Amino acid sequence: MKLTINNQPLELDVEPDMPLLWAIRDHAGLTGTKFGCGMAQCGACTVHVDGQPVRSCITPVASVEGKQVTTIEGATEASTITQALQEAWVHYNVPQCGYCQSGQLMSATALLSSNPAPSDTDIDSFMAGNICRCATYQRIRAAIKRAATQLA
Ligand code: FES
Ligand code: FES
Incomplete structure (x- = not known):
């Protein structure tokens, strides 16, 4: 399969129905995206496909051929939104165990890309599908607001 991940063209020897998550982690070696x-x-x-957040665990790799896949590694390198979120994450010391946080950052990046000044309700609604077993939700919300302010 021919993929473009973080602006890098890659040719991976994988089955078309393999979940994108396995291609990203086990074949492209990008382990920031978690199972x-x-x-x-x-x-x-969560990763982005053509800028939209998708669940890579249920996305067949064949469905992203010809599209731009962005992982947390690429977003933190190239996206000013993700970088502002990272700064805010550090400011509020958001992560606890950290396991969910790359997915949280990818969803938060998608949120601020489409809504630069989200309300609490907007944040809660958009981020509702990102579960944090350590319950860092309050800090995530504060950090998204801080990043939005910094980016304004
Ligand atoms: S691992 Fe994909 S949504 Fe949980
Ligand atoms: S920081 Fe532990 S699951 Fe979110």
Whole structure:
């Protein structure tokens, strides 16, 4: 399969129906994207495909051929939104165990890309699919607001 991940063209020897998550982690070697539930329920595996957040655990790799896949590694390198979120994450010391946080950052990046000044309700609604077992939700919300202010 021919993929473009973080602006890098890659040719991977994988089955077309392999979940994108495995291609990203096991074949492209990008382990920032995490496996949580494997059933589109937790958001740990969130990446962007053509700028839209998707659950890579249920996305067949064939469906992203010819599209731009962005992982947390690429977003933190190239996206000013993700970089502002990272700064805010550090400011509020958001992560606890950290496992869910790359997915949280990818969803938060998608949120601020489409809504630069989200309300609490907007944040809660958009981020509802990203589960954090350490319950860092309050800090995530504060950090998104801080990043939005910094980017304004
Ligand atoms: S691992 Fe994909 S949504 Fe949980
Ligand atoms: S920081 Fe532990 S699951 Fe979110």
